Amino acid sequence: MRLNEVVYSDAKPVEGYGPGFFRIGGKVFHGPVLAGTSGTTAWGGFDDLDPLLALAAKIDILFIGTGADTAHIPAEMRSALEEAGIGVDVMSSPAAARTYNVLLSEGRRIALAMIPV
Template structure:
């Protein structure tokens, strides 16, 4: 069996998730944010999945990720069908999961040098 060691590169990592806050690199955030490899918007005005529409989708699409991971809450939720279609029309994958699962998935994607964004809804 061949093993490969993954080390932290020059990109953001989500290091912790607690109720009401997320640790990105060495900074805690208590409001919704969007994180990419070298991108961080800590002033993202989305507090629920229903608010992820229109200009907020457009701003994520403009960054041309291959995948957007939406993290919200501690229980599985689903994005509205229209929101999913908006990303699919642009050839961008979209997944919605709990905040903790989104953090873990984002870190794996970063270790694989993928063009991904984590849209983390902290309400």
Template sequence: MTEAFYPGHDPIDYYGNGGFRFGTMSHQGALLFLPSGIRRWDVDEKPTLDSLTALMREKDDIEILLLGTGKFLTLPDPEFSAAIRAQGIKLDIMDTGAAVRTLNILLSEDRAVAAALLPVD
């Protein structure tokens, strides 16, 4: 499978129908918004630390991780949250719509933000 990567930090213009639109691109499926750019996120319904390998490579450049859990707020396993916070990253968990809106605000403030976003149908 080809590595899906967009090297920009454009705000997310649209989410829904199982995907996202940003810059001049669109993507179907889950998304990682990282300091290096935007990547496909290979994850099932529930995030795991293994699914965040790309994020952990950039942890020193991340202050806040927004976890968008889809249409509804769903809390991840406590071990997952504890492991993220143990890396010195603030974790904010919310539904994907709220995560997208918060991401766009934090980007406009030039904050060191990352987002792991599950799609909304």
């Protein structure tokens, strides 16, 4: 069996999460986060569209983690993101983190917005 070390681009992988926090690229972030090639920052949640829309030219898909369980995002949010040309995939935050890490290791143009579990 051949093993290859995973090398990430400028974006950092999600290394862990727990009640109210995420560990991304060796740093702990409390509350909702936005991660991608521009780094990881705090995110204001579903009402904070501006930083997500600013990613339109940089990404093909945005993974949105809705906490411990999958939930619907506001219809206005989905419409605004899709009108900006951003593909949206909504799932629980643990699933979003795993999916983000896999596609990040493949060098895909993605970002991740997550609500803590």
